[in-house]
Amino acid sequence: MNWIFKRARQFYRAMKADISIEDEKYLMAHLNAEEQKLFMQMGLIDQFHSLNVAYTIERLIIQGKQGVDREFLIRCALLHDIGKINFRATVWDKVFAVLVTTFFPWLADRLELRGNRSIYIYRNHAELGGQKLQKMGLFQEAKIIARHHSPPRDDDPRELKLLRLADEEN
Ligand SMILES: [Fe+2]
Numbered sequence: 668m669n670w671i672f673k674r675a676r677q678f679y680r681a682m683k684a685d686i687s688i689e690d691e692k693y694l695m696a697h698l699n700a701e702e703q704k705l706f707m708q709m710g711l712i713d714q715f716h717s718l719n720v721a722y723t724i725e726r727l728i729i730q731g732k733q734g735v736d737r738e739f740l741i742r743c744a745l746l747h748d749i750g751k752i753n754f755r756a757t758v759w760d761k762v763f764a765v766l767v768t769t770f771f772p773w774l775a776d777r778l779e780l781r782g783n784r785s786i787y788i789y790r791n792h793a794e795l796g797g798q799k800l801q802k803m804g805l806f807q808e809a810k811i812i813a814r815h816h817s818p819p820r821d822d823d824p825r826e827l828k829l830l831r832l833a834d835e836e837n
């Protein structure tokens with residue numbers, strides 16, 4: 668039930684997604700030109716979500732005084748859903764992909780095998796994003812991002828744990 672409320676809140680926020688001048692300045696401060704171009708290729712909802720994940724990360728770092736590389740982690744947050752660049756489905760297709768993947772994984776398997784593009788991209792966006800970043804030479808970021816939806820492990824790097832936490836909150 669908690670999950671449904673959380674998703675409903677996320678959905679409501681996403682519907683009002685807007686990128687401000689301040690957000691643009693933030694992007695320019697933390698991403699180089701090539702990374703910014705990549706970021707802008709995401710849909711507006713995913714851009715908005717990624718910025719919020721980065722802002723949550725900033726808060727978590729301050730609160731916990733975590734011994735992590737702040738700039739690296741912000742870059743990871745801003746680019747973590749880059750694998751969704753080709754996820755150009757309607758909002759309802761996206762909602763469907765999230766619900767089926769979460770509640771009916773067997774159906775998601777079937778639909779993916781039958782070539783349902785939204786389901787395929789949604790389910791594999793972490794790995795797809797990792798591959799994209801690897802091609803750009805962002806190997807460390809690729810490693811973290813490729814695993815942001817993988818089941819947590821005890822030996823996960825601290826950066827990955829923080830990214831998952833911030834992603835969950837947004
Ligand atoms: Fe993701």
Ligand SMILES: [Fe+2]
Pocket residue numbers: 716720747748834
């Ligand atoms: Fe995300």
